[in-house]
Amino acid sequence: MSVVFYLLAALTVAGGLAAMLLKNTVHCALALTVAFAGLALLFLNLDAQFAGFAQILVYIGAVAILVVFAILLTRGSETPKDGVFSRTWLTGLAIAAAVFAVLGWAVIGSARVLPHETAVPAVTVQQIGVALVGRYVLPLEIVGVLLTAALIGAVIVAMHEKVEHEKEEQK
Amino acid sequence: MSDCGPSTIVHLLWLIPGLPIVASGIIALLKQPRRRTAATMSIVSLSISLLLSLAAFAHVLSAWTTRMAVERIHSFDVLRETVNFTWIQFGTSNVDLGCVLDPLSAIMLVMVSFVGLLIFIYSTGYMKYDENYTRFFCFMSLFAGAMLGVVIANSLLLLFMCWELVGLTSYLLIGFWYQKPAAAAAAKKAFLTTRIGDIFFLLGIVWLFSQTGTLLFYNNGAGSIESSSLSMLLTQPAALGLTAAGAIGLLIFAGAAGKSGQFPLHVWLPDAMEGPTPVSALIHAATMVAAGVYLIARVYPLMAAGALAGGTTTALTVVTWVGAFTAVFAALIAVAQNDIKRILAYSTVSQLGYMMAGLGMGGIAVGIFHLITHAFFKALLFLGAGSVIHGCNEEQNIRRMGGLKSDMPLTFLTYAIGMLALCGFPLLFSGFWSKDGILEAAQHWSVAKTPLYMLVFGAFLTAFYMTRQVAYVFFGHWRGGKPAHESPAMMTVPLGILAFFAMALGFLGTPAWPWFRAFLDGRAANFAWSGFMEPGLLTLMATSTVVVFLGIGFSWKLYGDRSPKPSAPDALEKITPMTWGWLSNKFYIDEFYNMTVIAFYAWWARVSDWLDRRVWGGVVAGVAWAFALWARLNRFLDNNIVDGSFDKGCDELSVGGGLLARVQSGRVQTYLRILALAVVALVAILIWSSRT
Amino acid sequence: MTPLAGYLLVAALLFSIGLAGALTRRNAILVLIGIELMLNAANLNLIAFWRYGPHPEALTGMMFAIFSIAVAAAEAAVGLGLVIQIHRHAHTTDLDAMNRMKG
Numbered sequence: 001m002s003v004v005f006y007l008l009a010a011l012t013v014a015g016g017l018a019a020m021l022l023k024n025t026v027h028c029a030l031a032l033t034v035a036f037a038g039l040a041l042l043f044l045n046l047d048a049q050f051a052g053f054a055q056i057l058v059y060i061g062a063v064a065i066l067v068v069f070a071i072l073l074t075r076g077s078e079t080p081k082d083g084v085f086s087r088t089w090l091t092g093l094a095i096a097a098a099v100f101a102v103l104g105w106a107v108i109g110s111a112r113v114l115p116h117e118t119a120v121p122a123v124t125v126q127q128i129g130v131a132l133v134g135r136y137v138l139p140l141e142i143v144g145v146l147l148t149a150a151l152i153g154a155v156i157v158a159m160h161e162k163v164e165h166e167k168e169e170q171k
Numbered sequence: 172m173s174d175c176g177p178s179t180i181v182h183l184l185w186l187i188p189g190l191p192i193v194a195s196g197i198i199a200l201l202k203q204p205r206r207r208t209a210a211t212m213s214i215v216s217l218s219i220s221l222l223l224s225l226a227a228f229a230h231v232l233s234a235w236t237t238r239m240a241v242e243r244i245h246s247f248d249v250l251r252e253t254v255n256f257t258w259i260q261f262g263t264s265n266v267d268l269g270c271v272l273d274p275l276s277a278i279m280l281v282m283v284s285f286v287g288l289l290i291f292i293y294s295t296g297y298m299k300y301d302e303n304y305t306r307f308f309c310f311m312s313l314f315a316g317a318m319l320g321v322v323i324a325n326s327l328l329l330l331f332m333c334w335e336l337v338g339l340t341s342y343l344l345i346g347f348w349y350q351k352p353a354a355a356a357a358a359k360k361a362f363l364t365t366r367i368g369d370i371f372f373l374l375g376i377v378w379l380f381s382q383t384g385t386l387l388f389y390n391n392g393a394g395s396i397e398s399s400s401l402s403m404l405l406t407q408p409a410a411l412g413l414t415a416a417g418a419i420g421l422l423i424f425a426g427a428a429g430k431s432g433q434f435p436l437h438v439w440l441p442d443a444m445e446g447p448t449p450v451s452a453l454i455h456a457a458t459m460v461a462a463g464v465y466l467i468a469r470v471y472p473l474m475a476a477g478a479l480a481g482g483t484t485t486a487l488t489v490v491t492w493v494g495a496f497t498a499v500f501a502a503l504i505a506v507a508q509n510d511i512k513r514i515l516a517y518s519t520v521s522q523l524g525y526m527m528a529g530l531g532m533g534g535i536a537v538g539i540f541h542l543i544t545h546a547f548f549k550a551l552l553f554l555g556a557g558s559v560i561h562g563c564n565e566e567q568n569i570r571r572m573g574g575l576k577s578d579m580p581l582t583f584l585t586y587a588i589g590m591l592a593l594c595g596f597p598l599l600f601s602g603f604w605s606k607d608g609i610l611e612a613a614q615h616w617s618v619a620k621t622p623l624y625m626l627v628f629g630a631f632l633t634a635f636y637m638t639r640q641v642a643y644v645f646f647g648h649w650r651g652g653k654p655a656h657e658s659p660a661m662m663t664v665p666l667g668i669l670a671f672f673a674m675a676l677g678f679l680g681t682p683a684w685p686w687f688r689a690f691l692d693g694r695a696a697n698f699a700w701s702g703f704m705e706p707g708l709l710t711l712m713a714t715s716t717v718v719v720f721l722g723i724g725f726s727w728k729l730y731g732d733r734s735p736k737p738s739a740p741d742a743l744e745k746i747t748p749m750t751w752g753w754l755s756n757k758f759y760i761d762e763f764y765n766m767t768v769i770a771f772y773a774w775w776a777r778v779s780d781w782l783d784r785r786v787w788g789g790v791v792a793g794v795a796w797a798f799a800l801w802a803r804l805n806r807f808l809d810n811n812i813v814d815g816s817f818d819k820g821c822d823e824l825s826v827g828g829g830l831l832a833r834v835q836s837g838r839v840q841t842y843l844r845i846l847a848l849a850v851v852a853l854v855a856i857l858i859w860s861s862r863t
Numbered sequence: 864m865t866p867l868a869g870y871l872l873v874a875a876l877l878f879s880i881g882l883a884g885a886l887t888r889r890n891a892i893l894v895l896i897g898i899e900l901m902l903n904a905a906n907l908n909l910i911a912f913w914r915y916g917p918h919p920e921a922l923t924g925m926m927f928a929i930f931s932i933a934v935a936a937a938e939a940a941v942g943l944g945l946v947i948q949i950h951r952h953a954h955t956t957d958l959d960a961m962n963r964m965k966g
Contacts, residue, residue, distance in 0.1 A: 004865070004916040005870075009869070012873065014879060016877050017880055017881045019897075020896075020900075023890060025893065028893060035877075035900065035903070037918060039903050042884070043907075046910050047914060048910045048925055051928050052934055055903075055932060059899075060934050062936055063899060063935070063936055063939045066939055066940060066943055067892065067895070070892055070895075073950070083874065084889060084890065084893075085889065086958070086959055092883060092887035093883050096879045096883035097883075098915065098922055099878070100875055100879035103875040106872045107872055111868050113958055114867045121913075123924065128929075131922045131926060136926050139926075139930055143930055146933075146934065147936075153941050154943075155944075157947075158947050165963070
């Protein structure tokens with residue numbers, strides 16, 4: 001295990017922790033972005049360059065921005081008076097710890113059979129493109145439909161604002 | 172007669188009481204305004220009964236004449252004809268009823284229907300202004316039918332049924348003007364007092380039936396008072412040294428004593444004068460009260476059973492003593508009464524005592540002869556009193572009358588004849604001959620001479636009080652309010668007819684020609700002046716004549732032609748005030764009864780009421796309370812246990828559901844946590860299973 | 864420890880952190896952030912297995928991860944749109960207050 005891996009892992013985990021622990025919601029969003037960046041670098045370390053750059057483009061470039069927009073639109077930057085964690089946060093933490101325990105146990109329990117260093121796969125973008133429209137064309141199309149539906153859905157869900165707002169103003 | 176079976180007239184005998192009863196039934200359905208129809212139906216039905224009675228009498232008479240004259244058979248029983256039929260059959264024993272026609276019933280039939288008819292005609296005048304005219308004739312017809320039924324009954328049961336019916340109609344007629352409280356009370360008193368007698372009568376009937384197995388009087392030798400039954404009854408002892416025959420006879424006499432007003436059951440008769448005068452005349456003078464005497468005459472073989480030759484039985488002795496005592500007792504009270512009808516009522520009680528004494532001492536003929544003559548002159552006296560009351564505008568107190576002999580001459584004449592007959596004025600009047608018959612029997616009585624002295628004293632008193640009454644009413648001067656007037660012909664004509672018979676009937680029973688006795692005994696009757704030559708007879712006739720004159724004279728001296736004011740004391744009262752007090756208050760018998768019998772009864776009624784309300788009522792209430800308790804317990808069980816358990820179950824379900832619903836907190840994070848937990852569990856299981 | 868195990872552990876840790884945040888934070892958007900973290904941890908898992916697993920030339924893992932990224936983006940869009948709409952109605956994004964669907 002190389003030093004790079006440990007550094008990148010520490011960055012990602014720190015970002016994740018910060019995202020979940022900080023009080024100011026915008027700070028959380030920014031910490032999330034750091035976590036996304038750490039993950040992209042990890043992908044690059046794993047020789048999945050296309051996935052890494054797709055991660056940067058989509059997650060950091062779109063999802064993080066979306067999250068920030070949502071935070072700003074819901075005035076989430078104000079800290080609530082009762083605290084940011086729910087009253088039963090210990091239960092939640094315990095459950096998460098249990099999940100981690102079980103997953104860790106699975107990994108460590110099968111550590112013997114996991115393979116060691118293997119050859120670096122030589123993957124080109126052309127191969128990915130050919131696979132996309134060849135073998136995985138159906139999932140591609142479906143994802144396209146899904147994205148369209150999501151787009152329309154999101155617009156509709158967020159749209160009635162004006163009509164209701166005017167109704168509320170008239171009342 | 173008994174060879175060829177009973178003749179037609181005997182088969183038709185049931186019509187005699189039947190017709191008036193049917194007429195009564197039809198009148199009961201008529202409306203009030205149909206007065207003439209009611210009166211006509213009554214009178215016509217009773218007239219037909221009279222005709223049939225006369226036919227029956229003629230039949231018996233002719234049979235008697237042929238038998239006695241031609242065949243010279245001396246047997247009472249030969250003249251008797253009966254028609255019997257079975258009424259109820261239960262198992263092997265029967266209850267039979269029947270009609271009997273013999274000299275006794277024939278004479279009674281004629282008397283009852285004839286006197287009844289005359290009184291009916293009289294009533295059409297007397298009750299003319301009464302608004303309940305139709306009801307009156309309904310009840311009178313019913314009474315006439317019932318009384319005739321008593322007379323022709325061959326079965327003690329049929330006699331008892333008609334007896335009760337007679338008592339019922341007497342109650343209805345005494346209380347005819349029921350709006351008057353005194354009348355209603357008098358009717359109730361009559362009914363209850365005769366009821367006491369009737370209870371003993373019923374006991375006697377039951378006893379007789381149980382011993383002899385039949386209640387028929389005569390049944391070709393198998394009847395309850397024929398020789399075979401009598402000999403059986405004589406062998407059975409009852410309490411107090413009596414035989415069964417004597418005991419039954421005394422029980423039956425108790426019933427007769429109630430109906431005929433003997434002491435101590437006489438208290439109802441004077442109060443019964445609250446009824447209209449025709450009722451008093453018919454029922455309480457001539458017929459119903461005579462039913463008791465008739466009953467004793469009918470069961471005479473039973474009463475006389477076991478008598479040694481020339482002697483007498485216990486039953487008859489009791490009858491005699493009671494009769495004699497009543498005769499004197501009632502006559503004493505009559506001396507001090509001021510109501511015209513009450514004097515006559517007590518006189519009736521006294522004369523009934525004479526009849527009973529006559530039956531006891533001298534046999535059927537003696538008593539019945541006096542009954543027949545008494546019926547006529549007493550009915551005459553009552554109707555005359557009714558005429559007087561009517562003429563004096565409903566006044567009944569003799570001290571407010573007077574001098575009526577000039578205002579009401581016809582009434583006075585007939586009343587005088589009746590009064591003389593009652594006193595027993597010698598020779599011309601029937602009362603003399605019938606009363607003398609009784610005195611003669613008393614003279615020859617083997618047991619004691621005391622009844623004779625008592626009856627002679629009674630005769631003196633009778634003359635005394637009747638003269639007092641006549642003096643107050645018809646002599647002196649008028650002391651009343653409005654002046655009096657004579658009554659209409661409808662009322663005076665029956666008076667005249669009765670007066671004639673009051674005189675003529677006596678000649679049927681003189682010692683010279685004892686037709687009456689012969690007819691009833693079934694012997695031959697020969698006219699012989701030697702009849703007067705019986706030892707002691709002429710002395711007796713002289714004694715009774717002297718006594719009558721003494722009575723009339725003494726009374727006239729005290730009361731004649733004087734008319735004391737109504738408020739002044741009576742002449743006799745001035746002489747002996749204490750005796751007068753006792754007499755005018757009727758020896759305080761009513762007060763005595765009130766204190767003892769009625770008080771006891773009231774106490775008993777209160778005890779019974781308490782028992783009923785507290786004890787039996789308490790039991791019932793207790794049962795009801797127990798049921799209510801049980802019901803409440805059931806309700807409690809039902810509500811709390813059955814319902815409760817069900818409700819509880821449902822509540823628990825609800826609570827459980829509520830508890831389970833809390834899992835659905837509506838909070839997304841909770842759901843997520845549960846999901847995560849499930850994943851943990853599943854993965855753990857996966858790993859575990861893949862390991863082993 | 865093999866490199867693969869290291870990557871898997873990192874992914875597991877990230878997943879648990881994301882889960883812990885999703886289960887405990889009160890703001891709805893932060894729950895969505897936690898979910899994004901979980902998704903990303905899953906992606907890391909996929910790529911790690913693609914790299915160290917057999918037949919990486921089949922590109923299965925990579926494709927899976929790419930599609931996962933696309934779907935996650937769509938889901939984030941819709942989810943955040945919903946959160947915005949909810950905020951308009953309830954004037955809050957506090958998840959503790961949103962229990963109208965409770966039983």
